[in-house]
Amino acid sequence: MDRRILKSREAIVEAFVALMAEKNFEQITINEISERANVSRGTVYLHYTDKFDLLDQCIKSHLVELIESFLPCGATGIFPSKASLLHTFQYLGQHAFFYAAVLANKGVPMFRYRLQAALLRGLDKQIDMNGINRDMNKEMLIQFLTSAIAGMIEWWITNSMPYTDVEVVEQLWALMERNQMVPQPFDKGMTI
Template sequence: MDRRIQKSRESIIEAFIQLLSEKNFEQITINQIAERANVSRGTVYLHFMDKFDLLDQCIKSHLVKLIESSLFCGVTGIFPSKEALLHSFRYLKEHALFYGAVLADQSVPEFRTRLQAALLRGLDKQIDMSGINQGRNKEIMLQFLASALAGMIEWWITSAEPYSTEELVDELWILMERNQMTPVPHV
């Protein structure tokens, strides 16, 4: 992609995220996005069909990057190690403006739904159903744990990260170990 086109696209996305952190999604207009990005309305429409498409593409991009951040060590699964979980929370902190905006905005409920769906897919591969989990209903366990993790992410981001990433991950990892959510060691 041409550098000027890429720069315009990035400016539009950055302007949109800034506006999203300042006001509700429903209040944001294409004119405001264009003005903040210092581009024309037409340029915004060259990149995105409308503000809903822009939101959708931002959500997709950030969720993909969040999931990729947990897979950087080459192991599959949503949180294959404590280090991967720490890396994911560092990514969340680095992009807290976006995550805080979409989690706090009541007019963007699909973000939490999509976050939880991504967690469900990853956790499904991680939960050990032997030992204390043997005979338990995996679907109920998955729903509970994905909701808990999504809630922790939402609380941590919208509360302006009241604990360091390291402290939060230490506590989360202990909880995940207690619930046999950590990866099963291969023997």
């Protein structure tokens, strides 16, 4: 890909996200975006039809990344696994600026919904309905899981990540075990 395209897109998105952290989506103008991005206004229209399209593409690409953070280590393991959960929260921590901006921005409702929808799409493909989940209703299991995780994500990001990614995943995993949503740990007193 022509590096000019990548550089322009990157500059525009970066400026846009920075502005979203400062003010509501509605009161952001294309003028501001192009100025902040140090790019001609025409260039913005060259890549995005309007600021709604820009927002949409931003959210889409980030949610694709989020889904990909589930399964970074090749085909190793099935979700839900503690390792893949940790990857996701590590990714979120690295892109907290964006997620905080869209979650907090009053001009961007629906993001919470799209977040959960993305989790659902990602989870649906790779969840293992054998073993522990054999007798569960998949639809309900996924709904429960994605709600829980989305809620944790929203809380963690909007509260400025008050705990480390490891700590959050530790807690979340414990809750999932308690609710029999994941493979149970071996009982310490158990004999084989």
